[in-house]
Amino acid sequence: MVEKQFTITDEAGIHARPASALVGSLSKFKSDITLEHKGKKVNLKSILGVMSLGVASGSTVTVAANGEDEEEALAQVSQVMASEGLSN
Amino acid sequence: MKKTLSGIAASNGIAIAKAFRLENPELNVEKSTVTDAAQEVARFEAALNQSTSELEAIKERTAKQISDKEAAIFGAHLLVLSDPELVGPIKEKIETEQTNAEYALQETANMFIQMFEAMDNDYMKERAADIRDVTKRVLSHLLGVTIQSPSMISEEVIIIAEDLTPSDTVQLDPSFVKAFITDIGGRTSHSAILARTLEIPAVVGAKEVMASIENGTLVIVDGLDGHIILDPDSETVAEYEEKKAQYDRQKAEWAKLKNEPTVTTDGHAVELGANIGTPKDTAGVLENGGEAIGLYRTEFLYMGRDQFPTEDEQYEAYSSVLKAMEGKPTVVRTLDIGGDKELSYLQLPKELNPFLGLRAIRLCLEMPDMFRTQLRALLRASVHGNLKIMFPMIATLDEFRQAKALVEDEKAKLQTEGIDVSDSIEIGIMVEIPSTAVMADTFAKEVDFFSIGTNDLIQYTMAADRMNENVSYLYQPFNPAILRLVKMVIDASHREGKWTGMCGEMAGDEIAIPILLGLGLDEFSMSASSILKARSQIGKLSKAEMATHIDRILAMDTSAEVADYVKANM
Numbered sequence: 001m002v003e004k005q006f007t008i009t010d011e012a013g014i015h016a017r018p019a020s021a022l023v024g025s026l027s028k029f030k031s032d033i034t035l036e037h038k039g040k041k042v043n044l045k046s047i048l049g050v051m052s053l054g055v056a057s058g059s060t061v062t063v064a065a066n067g068e069d070e071e072e073a074l075a076q077v078s079q080v081m082a083s084e085g086l087s088n
Numbered sequence: 089m090k091k092t093l094s095g096i097a098a099s100n101g102i103a104i105a106k107a108f109r110l111e112n113p114e115l116n117v118e119k120s121t122v123t124d125a126a127q128e129v130a131r132f133e134a135a136l137n138q139s140t141s142e143l144e145a146i147k148e149r150t151a152k153q154i155s156d157k158e159a160a161i162f163g164a165h166l167l168v169l170s171d172p173e174l175v176g177p178i179k180e181k182i183e184t185e186q187t188n189a190e191y192a193l194q195e196t197a198n199m200f201i202q203m204f205e206a207m208d209n210d211y212m213k214e215r216a217a218d219i220r221d222v223t224k225r226v227l228s229h230l231l232g233v234t235i236q237s238p239s240m241i242s243e244e245v246i247i248i249a250e251d252l253t254p255s256d257t258v259q260l261d262p263s264f265v266k267a268f269i270t271d272i273g274g275r276t277s278h279s280a281i282l283a284r285t286l287e288i289p290a291v292v293g294a295k296e297v298m299a300s301i302e303n304g305t306l307v308i309v310d311g312l313d314g315h316i317i318l319d320p321d322s323e324t325v326a327e328y329e330e331k332k333a334q335y336d337r338q339k340a341e342w343a344k345l346k347n348e349p350t351v352t353t354d355g356h357a358v359e360l361g362a363n364i365g366t367p368k369d370t371a372g373v374l375e376n377g378g379e380a381i382g383l384y385r386t387e388f389l390y391m392g393r394d395q396f397p398t399e400d401e402q403y404e405a406y407s408s409v410l411k412a413m414e415g416k417p418t419v420v421r422t423l424d425i426g427g428d429k430e431l432s433y434l435q436l437p438k439e440l441n442p443f444l445g446l447r448a449i450r451l452c453l454e455m456p457d458m459f460r461t462q463l464r465a466l467l468r469a470s471v472h473g474n475l476k477i478m479f480p481m482i483a484t485l486d487e488f489r490q491a492k493a494l495v496e497d498e499k500a501k502l503q504t505e506g507i508d509v510s511d512s513i514e515i516g517i518m519v520e521i522p523s524t525a526v527m528a529d530t531f532a533k534e535v536d537f538f539s540i541g542t543n544d545l546i547q548y549t550m551a552a553d554r555m556n557e558n559v560s561y562l563y564q565p566f567n568p569a570i571l572r573l574v575k576m577v578i579d580a581s582h583r584e585g586k587w588t589g590m591c592g593e594m595a596g597d598e599i600a601i602p603i604l605l606g607l608g609l610d611e612f613s614m615s616a617s618s619i620l621k622a623r624s625q626i627g628k629l630s631k632a633e634m635a636t637h638i639d640r641i642l643a644m645d646t647s648a649e650v651a652d653y654v655k656a657n658m
Contacts, residue, residue, distance in 0.1 A: 046173035
């Protein structure tokens with residue numbers, strides 16, 4: 001399993017548009033990918049799960065990937081986080 | 089019987105057509121037991137697939153006809169349809185509890201809807217509506233119920249609905265749907281924004297339309313004033329047909345001017361800009377053919393919150409405006425707060441005379457740290473466009489010099505930090521205090537531009553509180569005293585090769601425009617919706633001819649005399 005922490009810098013937190021981009025980019029991976037915030041863990045391939053966390057600006061989240069393509073999946077998360085302006 | 093209702097005017101225009109009620113059928117879900125769970129799962133998957141292809145079509149159509157940004161919401165809807173945390177539990181429920189797909193779907197979706205509705209954040213609460221919209225679509229396929237779709241309409245109608253979902257609104261075909269009226273919603277609700285993009289007249293928040301309008305009733309929708317007239321008599325229909333024709337003619341004429349420069353009949357070009365309060369207003373400036381932003385009021389960034397905006401927050405706001413304007417002049421006014429405009433987190437002593445007190449530049453010079461933060465954010469953003477910085481309420485040259493020195497100081501600091509700052513930022517002042525207008529010749533040697541703020545200039549020149557109704561007769565924009573001051577400012581700037589703009593209400597006023605043109609005003613900044621009208625008016629005037637009237641106007645006795653003269657002769 002690989003994991004990485006991100007600090008959300010987008011003023012609106014993780015809102016619908018970047019969340020859609022993030023979730024949409026992960027369906028191709030076989031690994032389980034989770035997003036953890038304040039002790040609550042959700043499936044990062046689930047838009048409803050991600051949105052339900054209501055992650056606000058300035059929060060720290062942990063993304064974990066587990067499976068055969070876990071490295072690639074985590075790299076994808078980092079890339080989309082940056083390109084969508086969610087995190088640096 | 090003729091009857092009139094009213095609501096919020098959400099999108100301009102007038103329409104006269106028969107009412108079409110867009111009703112949501114009752115989707116009654118009952119729990120039942122199925123014997124073949126696998127078959128039930130397959131039925132659920134078929135409904136999902138059908139919904140997916142419909143949404144994909146809507147998304148594609150929206151991207152083509154409206155914008156990618158509007159289409160993105162359907163991208164999110166599609167993700168909900170394929171969400172493993174929604175689809176998985178539904179299938180599981182069908183399999184383990186042997187229940188029908190409708191029930192499993194509704195139960196699972198409701199759990200999410202309730203979760204979002206319980207969040208203490210309006211944005212997240214609205215996401216519940218997205219889940220409802222998607223669930224309704226799948227449910228209707230499972231139940232075999234046809235949901236009325238606005239895309240099926242093939243005759244000219246006015247849609248009456250309790251509310252329109254985003255997917256309803258994008259399916260409105262403007263060649264058949266002449267307008268819509270809803271019971272709920274506001275000017276900024278999604279359907280209202282789309283109505284303006286599609287240029288369909290709309291009145292929203294009209295409360296009782298579903299209760300009072302039947303299918304086929306003749307309805308007049310006045311999206312200019314927010315009026316709805318049911319069963320109008322022939323006289324009223326004729327009246328509105330005339331109003332509609334007039335509006336359509338005007339709109340067609342103005343629309344042609346959107347990408348045109350603003351030029352008088354004798355070939356003199358002026359710049360028409362808009363006044364904005366937030367970055368969101370920028371789109372409206374461009375849609376209305378604005379050539380510039382003549383006034384960006386930054387105080388809105390500071391209001392409605394409990395602490396100062398950070399440098400980065402400000403940088404984001406300023407950059408987004410500058411980027412969107414793509415090199416068009418953007419005049420940003422530094423913080424104009426204090427006096428009557430209060431900030432909860434900034435405790436200022438109560439003043440007897442707030443309009444004459446510690447406000448605007450006076451406050452910024454008193455609190456240099458706060459001011460420096462704003463200046464740094466502006467300077468960093470300057471590389472993204474054509475930034476001009478403007479200080480409000482300047483009364484003396486000394487104030488201007490102090491403020492400008494702070495700009496230079498922050499610029500030097502940023503450059504030593506290796507941060508790029510534009511080299512061509514103009515620095516100017518608002519002229520709203522008579523002392524500054526009188527001394528304009530001296531100021532003109534040091535500032536890059538003037539922008540005349542007429543509301544305050546009138547209030548300070550006439551010594552009349554503009555909030556006090558008892559002295560409102562002294563609000564006289566055409567009083568020769570004001571016009572002479574305006575002339576002094578414009579002339580002083582031109583002698584030094586500088587320019588003068590105006591960002592008060594007067595700049596968009598039909599009577600003021602011929603005078604200002606004659607006086608040689610270079611830039612007119614007004615509310616975005618007035619730009620095309622002003623461009624049309626200026627295009628019919630000759631600057632040289634307007635200038636011949638000026639001496640006579642400045643020698644007149646009263647404001648009323650000037651206004652009458654302009655109406656009759658200019």
